[in-house]
Amino acid sequence: MKNTYLCPHCATVLNPSVKILLVARHHDRRGMILLSPQPGNFKYVCDRSLEEGLSHGDMVAFSCPVCTIDLTSVADHRFAELVLRSPGHDDRKVEFSRAYGTHATYLIEGQTAQVFGEDADGTDATNFFGA
Numbered sequence: 001m002k003n004t005y006l007c008p009h010c011a012t013v014l015n016p017s018v019k020i021l022l023v024a025r026h027h028d029r030r031g032m033i034l035l036s037p038q039p040g041n042f043k044y045v046c047d048r049s050l051e052e053g054l055s056h057g058d059m060v061a062f063s064c065p066v067c068t069i070d071l072t073s074v075a076d077h078r079f080a081e082l083v084l085r086s087p088g089h090d091d092r093k094v095e096f097s098r099a100y101g102t103h104a105t106y107l108i109e110g111q112t113a114q115v116f117g118e119d120a121d122g123t124d125a126t127n128f129f130g131a
Ligand SMILES: [Zn+2]
Pocket: 007, 008, 009, 010, 011, 012, 064, 065, 066, 067, 068, 069
């Protein structure tokens, strides 16, 4: 079962191989970041020059490497949003925390949310419905 992640703006496939490739920015620092395609797996690979300047809780801006549009969720600015396309499902929204060092991901399908990560508790997932 292959999970395909799409940019919500230009529909480019962001994981042509396995990992999801995004551009991450914090103030004037930019770098490429690779994310796991498995929701709940928070391992990532990031340009060290970007990561060195980050502290816990810093808000990182993620953008699409193709159309360059910021992926910050309109429903909740603390999150970034991707589209997840998988066999047997309608397209789902994936919302993941932009705060460096925090683990929170919501997988939104219709009016239900699957929650991943120990930092997700304090967030009301209903923000993401119908947005
Ligand atoms: Zn795009």
